[in-house]
Amino acid sequence: MITINEHYNKLQASYLFSDIAKRVQSYQTNNPDKSIIKLGIGDVTEPLPQACIQAFHQAVDEMADGALFRGYGPEQGYAFLREAIAVNDFQSRGADISADEIFISDGAKCDTGNIQELFSEDTVVAIPDPVYPVYLDTNVMAGRTGAFVSGRYEGIVYLDSVKENNFVPALPTEKVDLIYLCFPNNPTGSTISKQELKQWVDYAREHKALILFDAAYEAFIRDESLPKSIYEIEGARDVAIEFRSFSKNAGFTGTRCAYAVIPKSCMAYTAKGVPEQLHRLWNRRHCTKFNGVSYPVQRAAEAVYSPEGKTQVNTLVAKYMGNAALIRSEMTALGYDCVGGDNSPYIWIDGRSDSWQFFDLLLDKAGVVCTPGAGFGKCGAGYIRLSAFNSRDNVTRAMQRIKKALNG
Numbered sequence: 001m002i003t004i005n006e007h008y009n010k011l012q013a014s015y016l017f018s019d020i021a022k023r024v025q026s027y028q029t030n031n032p033d034k035s036i037i038k039l040g041i042g043d044v045t046e047p048l049p050q051a052c053i054q055a056f057h058q059a060v061d062e063m064a065d066g067a068l069f070r071g072y073g074p075e076q077g078y079a080f081l082r083e084a085i086a087v088n089d090f091q092s093r094g095a096d097i098s099a100d101e102i103f104i105s106d107g108a109k110c111d112t113g114n115i116q117e118l119f120s121e122d123t124v125v126a127i128p129d130p131v132y133p134v135y136l137d138t139n140v141m142a143g144r145t146g147a148f149v150s151g152r153y154e155g156i157v158y159l160d161s162v163k164e165n166n167f168v169p170a171l172p173t174e175k176v177d178l179i180y181l182c183f184p185n186n187p188t189g190s191t192i193s194k195q196e197l198k199q200w201v202d203y204a205r206e207h208k209a210l211i212l213f214d215a216a217y218e219a220f221i222r223d224e225s226l227p228k229s230i231y232e233i234e235g236a237r238d239v240a241i242e243f244r245s246f247s248k249n250a251g252f253t254g255t256r257c258a259y260a261v262i263p264k265s266c267m268a269y270t271a272k273g274v275p276e277q278l279h280r281l282w283n284r285r286h287c288t289k290f291n292g293v294s295y296p297v298q299r300a301a302e303a304v305y306s307p308e309g310k311t312q313v314n315t316l317v318a319k320y321m322g323n324a325a326l327i328r329s330e331m332t333a334l335g336y337d338c339v340g341g342d343n344s345p346y347i348w349i350d351g352r353s354d355s356w357q358f359f360d361l362l363l364d365k366a367g368v369v370c371t372p373g374a375g376f377g378k379c380g381a382g383y384i385r386l387s388a389f390n391s392r393d394n395v396t397r398a399m400q401r402i403k404k405a406l407n408g
Contacts, residue, residue, distance in 0.1 A: 005141070005143075007140060007141055007142065007143045007145075008141055010140050010145065010147060010148055010153070011137055011140055011141070012148065016133050016371070016375035016376070017040075017041050017371075019375070020040055020041070020359075020369065020371065020372075020375075023359070023360075023363065024036060024038075024363065024369055027363050027364070031367075034367050035367060036363075036367050036368070036369060037367060037368050037369070037390065037394050037395075037397060037398040037401070038368075038369040038390065039327070039368060039369060039370055039386045039387045039388075039389075039390060039395070039398055040369040040370055040371045040385075040387060041371065041387065042186065042248065042345070042346070042387050042389055043253050043389060044247070044248060044251045044253050044316075044320075044389050045389055045390050045391055045394075046251055046316050046319060046320075046391075047251060048250065048251045048252070048255065048300070049250055049251070049303070049304070049308075049309055049312035049313055049316065050308070050312060051303040051304070051306050051308040051309035051312055052250060052251075052300040052301070052303045052304060052309065052312075053300070054303070055299045055300050055302065055303035056296050056297070056299065056300040056303075058299065059295055059296035059298075059299035059300070060296050062295075063295065063296065070295045072291065072292065073292045073293075073294075073295055073298070074292060075286050075287045075290055075291065075292045076100075076102075076103050076104065076283065076286065076287075076292075077102065077103060077104025077259065077292065077293065077298065078104070078295070078298050079099065080298075080299075080302055081104060081298045081299075081301055081302045082099040082100070082102045082104065082259075083099040084302050084304075084305040085099070085102050085259060085305075086098055086099040086101075086102060087305075088305045089228075089229070089244070090229060090231060090261075093228060093229060093232055094232065095229050095231035095232055096231065096237060097229075097231055097237075097261055097263065101261055101262060101263050101264060101279065102259050102260075102261055103259060103260045103261075103262065103282065103283070103286055104257065104258075104259050104292070104293050104298060104301075105257075105258050105259060105260060105286075105290065105293065106256040106257065106258065106293055107245065107247070107256055107257075107258050108214065108216045108243045108244065108245040108247070108258040108260075109134055110258075111243050111258060111259075111260045112132075112134055112135060112138075112180075112212065112214055112243050113134045113135075113137075113138040114138075114285070114289075115212060115241065115260070115282070116138050116139055116142055116144075116178075117142070117285060118268065118278060118281050118282060118285065119177070119178060119210075119268065120271075121142065121143050121144060122144075123144060123177045123178050124157060124174075124175070124176045124177045124178070125139050125144055125156055125157065125176065125177070125178045125179075125180070126156075126157040126158075126159055126172050126176040126178065126179045126180065127139075127156055127157070127158060127159065127180045128158075128159045128160075128161045128169050128180065128181070128182070128185075128377075129152075129158045129159065129160055129161060129376075129377035129378055129379040129380070130161060130187055130188060130373060130376030130377040130379050130380035130383070131180070131182070131187075131376055131377050132182060132186045132187070132214070132376070133375070133376065135180045135212075136153070136156070136377075139156070140153060144156075151377075151378040152377075152378055157172050157174060157176050158377075158378075159172065160379050161185070161188060161190070161379060162379055163337070163350070166190060166339075167185065167188040167190035167339055167348070168190060168192050168196055171199060171200070171203050172203075175207055175209075176207070176209055177207075177209050177210065178209065178210055178212065179200065179203075179204065179209055179210065179211045179212065180212050180214070181197075181200060181211055181212070181213050181214070181230075182213075182214035182215075182216075183197075183213075183214075183215070183217075183227075184217040184218070184220055184221060184340070184343055184344035184346075185217075185340075185344070185346075186214070186216070186217065186346060187346055187348060187371065187373065187376045187380065187385045188339055188340060188346070188348040188385075189339055189340015189341060189343075189344035189345075189346040189347060189348050189385075190339055190340060190344070190348070191221065191223070191226050191343045191344065192226070192227070193225070193226065193227075194225070194226070194227050194232065194233060197227055197230060197233050198233050198234070201230070201233045201234075201235050201236045201239060201240065202235070204239035204240070205235055205238065205239050208269065209239065210239060210240070210241065210266070210268060210278075211230065211236075211239055211240040211241070212240075212241050212243070213229075213230040213240050213241065213242045213243070214242075214243045215228065215229060215230070215242055215243065215244050216243065216244060216245040216247070216248060216258075217248060217344055217345065217346075218244065219248065219249035219313070219317050220248070220249075220317060220320070220321060220324075220343060220344050220345050221343045221344075222321070222342065222343050223342075223343055226343060229242060230242055231261070231263075237263040237265050237266065238263070238265050238266055238267065239266065240263075240266065241260060241261065241262050241266060241278065242260070242261040243258070243259075243260050243261075244258060244259055244260075244261070245257075245258040245259075246258060246301050246304060248345065248389075249304070249313050249316065249317055250301070250304050250309075250313050250316070251316065252297075252300075252301070255297055255300065256293070256297065257293055257297050257298065257300070257301045260282070262278050262279045262282050263279065264277060264279045266278045266279065268281075319392065320345050320388045320389060321345065321388065322392065323345075323388035323389075323390065323392060323395040324340070324341040324342075324344070324345050324346075324347060324388035325341060325342070326392075326395055326396065326399065327341060327347045327386050327388060327395060327399060328340070328341035328342070328347050330399040330402070330403065331347065331349050331386070331402075334402075334403060334406055334407075336349050336350060336351070336352075337349070337350040338350075341388070345387060345388040345389060346385055346386070346387055346388070347385065347386045347387075347388070348373070348383055348385055349383060349384050349385070349386060350382060350383055351373075351382055351383060351384050352382065353382065354374070354381070354382070355372035355373040355374040355375075355380065355381055355382060355383055355384055356372045356374060358370070358372065358384050359371075359372040359384060361405065362384075362402060362405065365401075365404075365405035366398070366401035366402050366404070366405040367401060368398045368401055368402055368405075370384040370385060370386050371384065371385040371386075371387070372384055373385060
């Protein structure tokens with residue numbers, strides 16, 4: 001008989017954002033005349049930059065011309081986009097990354113979820129708490145954990161990210177093999193300094209561990225002293241894979257384009273200790289399971305790096321960061337401790353109560369959707385996350401509603 005992968009049964013009932021959607025739908029059904037303002041998930045609301053739209057249209061027109069039509073493209077991505085990324089995102093900041101070390105994909109969620117396929121089932125995984133659920137759930141699916149007990153999975157090394165350490169976890173006290181880091185952080189909005197990040201790189205080099213560094217929100221960093229890439233840290237090429245996305249900075253959430261960087265010097269090891277090039281392994285996996293991002297989408301992404309594209313993307317980011325500053329200012333004025341909102345589009349708020357109760361309060365009394373911190377891990381209990389991804393008018397109205405609801 002056909003049997004299932006029973007590791008799936010260890011997963012909690014549903015994905016966090018599915019739970020939120022169900023609650024919002026129930027509220028809307030019961031309150032059809034009330035409007036809802038969503039400051040929950042990190043989905044953008046502003047349209048694509050005009051430079052991207054123009055490039056998109058031109059590429060679609062090419063696909064209608066027999067002389068210019070393109071079929072299957074390279075699974076790794078077209079050279080024009082990979083080269084633009086290498087020059088603008090890495091080499092311009094002194095990071096030694098070449099175009100052929102970049103793999104174009106349809107989303108950082110897919111990449112961060114799929115990369116674990118390269119590693120053995122007995123890999124010891126360290127994951128921050130609170131954390132983007134995909135990191136944890138995909139390792140549960142792969143069988144690297146035990147049962148879910150008292151809010152955590154057995155077999156995972158949890159890296160507590162709490163107020164006492166400024167939401168930057170300490171190095172693990174035990175030896176681990178695979179480390180997930182995300183900065184600017186989703187969900188807390190916290191950032192990491194170059195000095196702090198170097199400690200992680202040094203740890204990975206000493207223990208032959210690997211860092212999976214999610215930099216999807218690097219465009220929102222305003223403090224130039226902060227690293228935008230882990231490859232700004234000496235030695236990181238040998239022990240780190242980085243993930244980035246066009247979703248948040250250029251509005252590609254519905255268009256789908258992202259990339260992973262795997263330096264050719266980055267190694268993992270066989271059971272006998274023989275080094276293996278992760279670039280080669282991921283290339284094999286990528287070519288086997290992925291057929292590439294469409295040509296028009298890649299042309300649109302390339303336009304992000306044009307002079308016009310850079311200006312337009314900066315304008316988009318500035319709009320969202322203006323929203324973030326407003327949210328943080330208003331919540332702080334209400335007496336709530338906040339993190340994020342200065343170098344991140346997320347504001348992590350100490351609600352001083354159960355996070356799902358706070359979620360329900362804001363939904364029921366204000367018609368505002370937030371994200372309950374408990375959905376990101378045990379250390380998120382008592383917190384909520386508000387997202388700056390909405391229009392300024394909606395954010396302003398949402399904060400007016402929240403003030404009224406919390407002032408009772």
